[in-house]
Amino acid sequence: MSLVEDPPAGAPDIVDADEVRRARARRIERIGKWLLPVAVLVVMIFLWDRIVVWNAIPHYILPGPGAVFETLIEDRAMLFSALLVTLQITMLALAAAVLGGVGLAILFNQSRWFEMSFYPYAVILQVTPVVAIAPLIMIYVDNRIAALVLCAWLVAFFPILANTTLGLHSADHNLRDLFRIYGATRWQRLRYLQIPSALPYFLAGLRIAGGLSLIGAVVAEFVAGTGGMGSGLAFRILEAGYRLNIARMFAALLLVAGTGVIIFAGLSFLSHMLLRKWHESALKRDR
Amino acid sequence: MPQTTTQQPDSRAWILRMEGVDKTFGGTVHALSGMSLQVNQGDFISLLGPSGCGKSTALRLIADLLHPTRGRITWSGDHDVGDLGVVFQEPTLMPWATVAQNVWMPLRLRGKSYHAVRDDVLEALRLVGLEKFQTAYPRELSGGMKMRVSIARSMVTHPRLILMDEPFAALDEITRFRLNNDLLALKQKIGCTVIFVTHSVFESVFLSDRIVVMAARPGRVIRELAVDEPYPRDESFRTSPEYAAHCREASAALHAAMDQAA
Ligand SMILES: Nc1ncnc2c1ncn2[C@@H]1O[C@H](COP(=O)(O)OP(=O)(O)OP(=O)(O)O)[C@@H](O)[C@H]1O
Ligand SMILES: [Mg+2]
Numbered sequence: 001m002s003l004v005e006d007p008p009a010g011a012p013d014i015v016d017a018d019e020v021r022r023a024r025a026r027r028i029e030r031i032g033k034w035l036l037p038v039a040v041l042v043v044m045i046f047l048w049d050r051i052v053v054w055n056a057i058p059h060y061i062l063p064g065p066g067a068v069f070e071t072l073i074e075d076r077a078m079l080f081s082a083l084l085v086t087l088q089i090t091m092l093a094l095a096a097a098v099l100g101g102v103g104l105a106i107l108f109n110q111s112r113w114f115e116m117s118f119y120p121y122a123v124i125l126q127v128t129p130v131v132a133i134a135p136l137i138m139i140y141v142d143n144r145i146a147a148l149v150l151c152a153w154l155v156a157f158f159p160i161l162a163n164t165t166l167g168l169h170s171a172d173h174n175l176r177d178l179f180r181i182y183g184a185t186r187w188q189r190l191r192y193l194q195i196p197s198a199l200p201y202f203l204a205g206l207r208i209a210g211g212l213s214l215i216g217a218v219v220a221e222f223v224a225g226t227g228g229m230g231s232g233l234a235f236r237i238l239e240a241g242y243r244l245n246i247a248r249m250f251a252a253l254l255l256v257a258g259t260g261v262i263i264f265a266g267l268s269f270l271s272h273m274l275l276r277k278w279h280e281s282a283l284k285r286d287r
Numbered sequence: 288m289p290q291t292t293t294q295q296p297d298s299r300a301w302i303l304r305m306e307g308v309d310k311t312f313g314g315t316v317h318a319l320s321g322m323s324l325q326v327n328q329g330d331f332i333s334l335l336g337p338s339g340c341g342k343s344t345a346l347r348l349i350a351d352l353l354h355p356t357r358g359r360i361t362w363s364g365d366h367d368v369g370d371l372g373v374v375f376q377e378p379t380l381m382p383w384a385t386v387a388q389n390v391w392m393p394l395r396l397r398g399k400s401y402h403a404v405r406d407d408v409l410e411a412l413r414l415v416g417l418e419k420f421q422t423a424y425p426r427e428l429s430g431g432m433k434m435r436v437s438i439a440r441s442m443v444t445h446p447r448l449i450l451m452d453e454p455f456a457a458l459d460e461i462t463r464f465r466l467n468n469d470l471l472a473l474k475q476k477i478g479c480t481v482i483f484v485t486h487s488v489f490e491s492v493f494l495s496d497r498i499v500v501m502a503a504r505p506g507r508v509i510r511e512l513a514v515d516e517p518y519p520r521d522e523s524f525r526t527s528p529e530y531a532a533h534c535r536e537a538s539a540a541l542h543a544a545m546d547q548a549a
Contacts, residue, residue: 174379181350182396182444183368192395196383278382278424 086232093152101160152216163205167198308358317505333491341506372441378433
């Protein structure tokens, strides 16, 4: 019982034309992935700037990139405190979506009765546009932050619920049988089999939910519309719009978009770290 | 090896009996009809038969994953979780767990901490020649190595009976031959009792001391052949005239089974 196949080979030593071509393709891909979008960005900003200058477009119609950047610096105190508010709502909503989505998914999975009774309502919540429900929520929920979080949660929780539910059901059938043969309890099966099986599905849902909770937060702020203390980026955009401060609108928009990108990148990284040891989606493949 | 039974030291004591077991699905599919089988301590029984003759169904009945429509399945003495090991056609490993964690799983489900059973886990891995790979993840292993992990997992509880459902069917022939040899060596070493499902006449003759030939529609046993060749058997057995004779006999029985089904 000592003969064992060799472990999977590492990088091959022998280099042939194919290998060289593949290595070059990999290098180009690695650099291109960053370089090309940055190049596009630079070109776009340059064109934007030129169009504004050449056509002498007034700043209250379309400010140049320089003006937007100046506004971002000048109004940074106000914009960043607004960003913090939006970010707070987003994060609270995302956390609630994780708790609610995963919790409901586990309940659905553990009780078929519960699932049959409540799944349709989860779907109804999902398909009703949040802008249609938000005004009602604003009326009935006194605490403004809580109302906003609730709106954003409504948008974000469903992908987590749906994906996690699917994941909990997707455990390998033979493994399920094996757990049964070994007399696993419900809890053991959930903990050692179903939750790990569901992890990739949950993480895919989480990435979607991250973006959606930001969208939910911004939409809810638009609907809420009231200003004053503790108003977020969406309100600042509205307000700047009323005052024809287009540059500030762009600056706030930039912050919203940047936040979305950072949330997505952060969650993708988290997903990669959690799955990199075993899941197909996180494995490197030669193309 | 701790045995939770009251059996005598007699090595041929029976462990499991199937008596007139029927299994019908949906009232119309007679997956198994009137199957009787006695499994004795130390047996290596092959279930050989065409596709759909109820081999997997028989194993699932024994594993208590299905309940017989008629008939009885009895274990001698107390029967307890962990008395049974199972190997499926696919390795069926948990991809998120290392090799050692996979082998630990049956013990973990019985509430054993890894620390407490580390030696058993490593011993099982050593028996299948994979002790160096305990921290590897399944995806890093070849098909044959994964199957070995699966076999190690099935043995880690020192089961009274191991069920194997076409465990090597998906492997290439070289790997398959090697695993056949290794499985016999293993059986010799730990004296396990095995029911082994296969489509291959050669595999069944090489491995087993009893071959149960089955036919389909309805799934049933049509013959039982004895392979009275002593263990240990090695590569030279494959070229011996006795081996060829047993293969001819089993092959004829299998063809008879297929004719009956058609
Ligand atoms: N859960 C089920 N519901 C309905 N029919 C089933 C079920 N399981 C098995 N059968 C039927 O029972 C018969 C025997 O199936 P079984 O899987 O035991 O055959 P097998 O001998 O293992 O075949 P193979 O060699 O292809 O694995 C088949 O006709 C199959 O379609
Ligand atoms: Mg089968």
